[in-house]
Amino acid sequence: MFTDMTADPVDSARVAGLKFPIYMDNHATTPVDPRVLAAMLPYFTETFGNAASRTHAYGWSAEAAVDDARDTIAQLIGAESGKEIVFTSGATESDNLAIKGVAEYYKAKGNHIITTTIEHKAVLDSCKRLEKDGFTVTYVNVGPDGLVNPKDIEAAITDKTILVSVMLANNEVGTIQPIAEIGKLTRARGIIFHTDAVQGLGKTPFDVRAMNVDLASLTAHKIYGPKGVGALYVRRSKPRVRLSAQMDGGGHERGNRSGTLNVPGIVGFAKACKILLEEGVEEANRIRALRDRLHQKITKELDAVVLNGSADHRLPGNLNISFSFVEGEGLMMAIKDVAVSSGSACTSASLEPSYVLRSMGLEEDMAHSSIRFGLGRFNTEQEVDYVAALVVAKVQRLRDMSPLYEMHKAGIDLKSIQWAAH
């Protein structure tokens, strides 16, 4: 007996042998590339030495591997030397070290920091901590497109400004910030410029020298490397940037970050960078095509779907869209065959919708209706087609169940209704 396998996207996908749930949350983390894992393995059991051991070959070979890794990572970001790479446990630590380290070291020079409202919490909360210690922080807002205007940064600069921190690419809406323009401004004024480059690394052009970046936070697990290892790029010349270490101990990493180096992690991080050096451009094009395919298939079938954030200045794998009249968490429950995330309040413990979307001026109901698809290296066209069909079917189902959609279709302006906030 023949049945129409295309009738139910779920059934036809099971027949086709897709693996569920389909992973489309690559902004949160990425799987380790098998080539990365293979590079790491010998460093657990054979070349297991402490890179700080100077008295024997175990230490020397670990140190050599770490130094090779520094050079590869430096190459990916256009740094002058591997000596400018300080290894950390990840981007949260890198952000903390950059912001608090600069603030502490340069506090005699000034007490003003500029950042944006859409930064990662590691940056925002580091700044908030410094405010308690007497620093003044200006949080520059973004436009409706999720982009920082360099003129707003310029306008916020005072003679007390010692640091500007603006992310390379946003983790929620994928907007790529004008780092080169901001770097020009800060360099001309002798202000240190930090960027959290975590989301953009290897996915969008990034060159610390061409862009006048002084400090850059990096992490391995967003680029198909292991979790628990990151780095901070610290410029060593023109100008030489100094930091007050935030971790006391053996004085590793030229005194910037004490702690025994995670050699296998560092080797994996470097291998992940190497793959991006070789395949990054081609990969970005492939992922962008998949992302656009997903977007087009969804918008072809559904009305009232809004793209959040600039379409042009955007990470190739990011698709953040709001499905009007459908609540994000409710939708995620319906599409549980896909691993995604939502700006809906219901997905957070705080019951507040995404601060990034709110900063962009998105109405709260649209923030509640947002879904972030993060496509990556291992997604396929078949997966995209399945996800598009699933999303379309489930949004239609939930809209049939939504009083707001019914009112919208009846021509009622939802803003004209006196809602009882609760």
Next chain:
Amino acid sequence: MAYSEKVIEHYENPRNVGSMDQEDESVGTGLVGAPACGDVMRLQIRVNDAGVIEDAKFKTFGCGSAIASSSLATEWIKGKTIDEAATIQNSQIAEELSLPPVKIHCSVLAEDAIKSAIEDFKKKRAAKQALNQ
């Protein structure tokens, strides 16, 4: 978040989804919540002359727990008198669906929706009686 089996069951197979004519004098409509808060419930009841809820319908914009709470609410009030239905507490809904603490507000909203629909019906009935006198 892990949902209880009952939430998933109601979410997958919601009871009584639909709309009634809001202008019909035997229909009471409750619209509670706010889009900005991430949940809106519309619950409607059709009440006969004996004050019994003959039918109930809902539409909900919200998370799985909100949809399940409203689905359960319509199931429970059908066949009850409006006075009986008005005694349903959010805690009963939360208990039946095993809602976690962060989702208790979904059950509160469902209770509000029932009360609001009954109130709307009573208002209509009073207006009709006033007209007939």
